[in-house]
Amino acid sequence: MDSLYAIFLLCVCVMAALALAEIPQMEHIFEVIERERPRPAVQEAAARGVLSRLLPSHSESFKFEIVSKERCGGKSCFIIGNYASSLQQASEILIKGTTGVELSAGLHWYLKHWCGAHISWDKTGGVQLASIPVPGSLPHVQSAGVLVQRPIPWSYYQNAVTSSYSFAWWDWKRWEKEIDWMALQGVNLPLAFNGQEALWQKVFQKLNISSTDLNDFFGGPGFLAWARMANLHRWGGPLPQSWHDQQLILQKKILARMHNLGMTPVLPAFSGNVPAALKTIYPDAKIARLGNWFTVRGDPRWCCTYLLDPTDPLFVQIGKAFIEQQRIEYGKTGHIYNCDTFDENTPPDDDPDYIAALGSAIYEAMLKGDSEAVWLMQGWLFSYDPFWRPPQMKALLHSVPIGRLVILDLFAEVKPIWMTSDQFYGVPYIWCMLHNFAGNIEMYGVLDAVASGPINARQSENSMMVGVGMSMEGIEQNPIVYDLMSEMAFHHSKVDVEKWIYKYPNQRYGKTVKALQDAWNILYHTVYNCTDGKYDKNRDVIVAFPDVDPVMISTSEIFVIEEHKPSKAEGLCRASLKEITESYDRPHIWYPTSDVINALKLFLSSASEVSESCNFRYDLIDLTRQAVAKHANQIFLKVIAAYQSKDLHGVALYSQLFLDIVNDLDTLLACHEGFLLGPWLESAKELAQNEEQEKQYEWNARTQITMWFDNTEVEASLLRDYGNKYWSGLLQDYYGPRAAIYFSYLLESLETGEDFRLIDWRRDWIALTNKWQNSRKIFPSKGEGDALNIALQLYEKYLQNPVM
Secondary structure, three states: OOHHHHHHHHOOOOOHHHOOOOOHHHHHHHHHHHHHOOOHHHHHHHHHHHHHHHOHHHOOOEEEEEOOHHHHOOOOEEEEEEOOOOOOOOOOEEEEEOOHHHHHHHHHHHHHHOOOOEEOOHHHOOEEOOOOOOOOOOOOOOOOOEEEEOOOOEEEEOOOOHHHHOOOOOOHHHHHHHHHHHHHHOOOEEEOOOOHHHHHHHHHHOOOOOHHHHHHHOOOHHHHHHHHOOOOOOOOOOOOHHHHHHHHHHHHHHHHHHHHOOOOOEEEOOOOEEOOHHHHHOOOOOEEEOOOOOOOOOOOOOOOOEEEOOOOHHHHHHHHHHHHHHHHHHOOOOOEEEOOOOOOOOOOOOOHHHHHHHHHHHHHHHHHHOOOOEEEEEOHHHHHOOOOOHHHHHHHHOOOOOOOEEEEEOOOOOOOOOOOOHHHHHOOEEEEEOOOOOOOOOOOOEHHHHHHHHHHHHHOOOOOEEEEEEOOOOOOOOHHHHHHHHHOOOOOOOOOHHHHHHHHHHHHHOOOOHHHHHHHHHHHHOOOEOOOOOOOOOOOOOOOOOOOOHHHOOOOOOEEEEEOOOOOOOOOOOEEEEEOOOOOOOOOOOOOHHHHHHHHHHHHHHHHHOOOOHHHHHHHHHHHHHHHHHHHHHHHHHHHHHHHOOOHHHHHHHHHHHHHHHHHHHHHHOOOHHHEOHHHHHHHHHOOOOHHHHHHHHHHHHHHOOOOOOOOOOOOOOOOOOOOOOOEOHHHHHHHHHHHHHHHHHHHHHHHOOOOOHHHHHHHHHHHHHHHHOOOOOOOOOOOOOHHHHHHHHHHHHHOOOOO
């Protein structure tokens, strides 16, 4: 590597005075966290464990050493240097750091920028380590070493719902991999939500709430996130005792590993969500019943949960008991507690004094259980609910002493709240990238915002920013986005994405291929720079089939894309988007699809040079899926156009073409484990203790990715397809048959001259869904097939000369 580029890239920050001063009100908690970290030897051993699992062949090539912040200019940092080896020593590189996380991040930084390695989730291709030289031949860094400081203290990870969309069925083996990934990416502030139901069980039983009452309170394994947030209750449940026991054991392993690496796990706190039975046991308590959250008819079996008013004395009693129970079970905590009382739940009164009293009481409950408590709150409510006008927002934010409340600016890459709230009215916050909703599979990103947004926030006047974060709803998709975002924890200035992305394919595939660099440059300017400000929930017709009468569907293009010359402020070329208003949630398109097809052509032309790369196979499948899925959207519109023109032959022709695409995509996706339904279902069943639990857990897994929530015989869930997935097995076994039912009703309508039978279509679709959710059919868990050959066939069949 060129040394000048290395100095630029790695930000050799020898002038600590230029680093951002930490917010004074936060200094105390940072001191407490620092004081309570494990001994250096423990953290060094934990970092060596990460190395031995990642790269066992080089376990002796690296030495790790914990150093004080004073050695780092008063900041958290890692230092990469050459090890002064002797004939008796095999070590080549010495990595120093202030914590085990810093040591691990320093290892990743070295492997990435000096050895051209790449680390991502197994399901998105995994690691590329072939470019790392053999032991004894590792490249040296400059003789003075490389110092990389954190410009801000925290790197946060997870969303409150990631625990269900992605982690629901994980065992320790999978969690160990994820904690390693966190450490390598520099994450030092992760949520740790597993096992909390076991603790709530103990707390509520002390209040005379029975196991039967709690069966009605907890959600099923696939829906725990929303039961915890008081959105629903019982749906997918009840939870067996074995679930409570095994999840608590798992949580203790997770916390021990996080602590040993020097992370600060964020634990849950009491939000006011209580079992219905509490209202009977404490009739004088101020307990309100919340409104309907997405049930079709306000079904009380699942909706309208109970919330204890924070100003009621019982609130502090329960909140304190829960914090204390966690300290008893875990031995210690990191003093940071997540509580999202108002997540998609609107307070009953907008009086700022009342709001302030609520916030104060919520924090008091934490403080009673832990005198060092800091409240961490997702800022989604400020984006989601118009209730939170400036007076209400200020009242909540200022109800807690400055420095004892930290806000996650959850969607800052698209809708940064810090900019419109005067730095959250002087309250510390973490700049977060939300990026993904529900674990949908869609190539999407806002790379320019990721590369500049955290820097803009940190350098803004009177900045209250104390961290960066990744707050996606689901993981294991779009590895490029998370590769860049994790780096932002260590960058002091904006990243030049053009230069950064030029090296990305070299690292990801372990080889320099000019055509792939060109392809990724196209993808950067298209799918990975969405600037229309829209939420990207994948609504492709295949995975989110429209539930509307066909006469109500416009058959014009999904979007009109107008090329225009960018202003100097815009920088790189963009496409302005004019959405056509529609009667259903149309697929999101923000780029010229022809450009992405050109990128796919470059991938296909380069395949022979990187055919052994699992990362390349994943990307090739994903890119082919992206291009063909957008083509399928247009074929669907041709079906509808033919129907509206009473063209029976056209409906039959294009319907079959659409169904062929679904089957062909299923065959393509079957080539890689990252696109399989089987692992999701099998991992759910593996946690079961008996056949009855197997059925329950599998139903949870199947329901979350299809109908999601409550429905009737003729009314689909309001959250249908929210958790949709492009997974082999799901396309052929569910999405394809669903589309076929709709098309059969179109043909029947034209043949009989009668109106489209919308209610009957819904009845049949919902019956199909209910049957599928209760099915026990087994799907493959290992990828099989020639991805390159199948991708080429799909390109030639559908994209080279697309049906117009």
